[in-house]
Amino acid sequence: MNLFAQGIAWIFDPANNTGNNAILVRLGEHVTITLLTVAVAVVIAVPLGLLIGHTGKGRSVAVGLSGGIRALPTLGVLTLLALWLGLGLQAPVIAFVILAIPSILAGTYSGVEAIDRATIDAARAQGMTPWQVLGKVEIPLALPLIVGGIRAAVLQVVATVTLAAYINAGGLGGYAFSGLANSDYVEVLGGSILVIVLAIAFEIVFAALQRLAVPAGVSAGSGRQSRRNTRSSAPRASTPVEGTHP
Template sequence: MNIFTETFAWLADPLHWSGPGGIPVRLLEHLQYSGLVLIIAAAIAVPVGLYIGHTGRGRVVAVAVAGALRALPTLGLLVLFALVAGSGLMPPVWALVILTVPPLLAGTYAGISSVDSNVVDAARAMGMKELQVLFGVEVPNGLLVMFGGIRTAVLQVIATVSVVAYLPLGGLGRYLFDGLVLQDFPRMLAGSLLIAALAMVVDLVLAAVQRLVVSPGLSARSKGGRKAATDFSAAAPAAAAVQGGTA
């Protein structure tokens, strides 16, 4: 038996699909952590991104800070937060929020500033107030590019949320870390495949949402937003976890 058939056998084993350590429970935990991280990160990044995109103020600072945040090692940050703030759910969530804010911020800002300045000027000249310009013109027209940033961030979170299992918490990352400790490679590979499959399913859902909310008047235009979103490099979960481990 090679590793692939063993992995397949592991995945097919009904024992692994039930109980507190079963795949459905781990999957749900994984989604919950990811959702929590994304909601907090979006609550910070989206308003700031809208403000910077709309006013053009603070762009240089935001780019510098976002770049610096991106350079932080995931696992190192996670352990630091756990050491400083103690155990529990929130320290690792905050650590992941710090890593998720930059792509969300960049995507929001890029979306708003991608809107044709003539359109914004015309909206103002029609007599729209600043908030009407932002939410009535800039957001709907920047949505396609913004979705690119959002989807990239979501994929990244789903991949990196695996590391919370190191603390140890739940989620699909459990299979990676437990497999590593037990030298159970089929379990590790199965975990990786599950995370990748989850990332793809979520991305498909987001693609469907995008089709629903983005005006058809924009679809003939810029496809730049999609390019970043289809970059799956962030969704190589095992690689992300191992990278974090060596950092």
């Protein structure tokens, strides 16, 4: 039996599904940390991104800060926070929020900036206030890119949450650390497979949510425009001129 098959067998071994170290327990911890982290990052980054995209101010600062945040080593930040705050969920949540913010922030202000300015001007010409323009025009049209930023953040976080086990905060990463400590590479592989499967599941869910976030009018308009472009690009049959012979 090869190592991969052994890893699959380890996942379905009843011995690994009981007690505090059960796979379902670790999986629940991993999902909880991931969703909690992304939720906090959304609360911080989405309003800030909407403000930047709506006003057009602070974009360069946001890009610079996002680039700086992306360069931070998550394991180093996690270790420093754990030494400062102690063991528990506080340190990993803060570290992973820092990791998630840039993608959500970029997706949000890019989504607002990508809206055709003629659409914004038309909304204002109808007497909409700035808040109405933001709530009824900009947010709905930017929502697909906002969800796309959240989707990217979720994938980054769900993979990195494995580091939470480094400070005994739970998650599927515990199998990697304990397996390495005991030279049990089947356990390491089994835990890795679980993380991969969880990441794929999140990708499928958020890809569907991003598709659903596209406004119906925008989808229909895009389809009509695509059909018009197809018709206009199709070669036209030549009409014979009267009096000519083939």
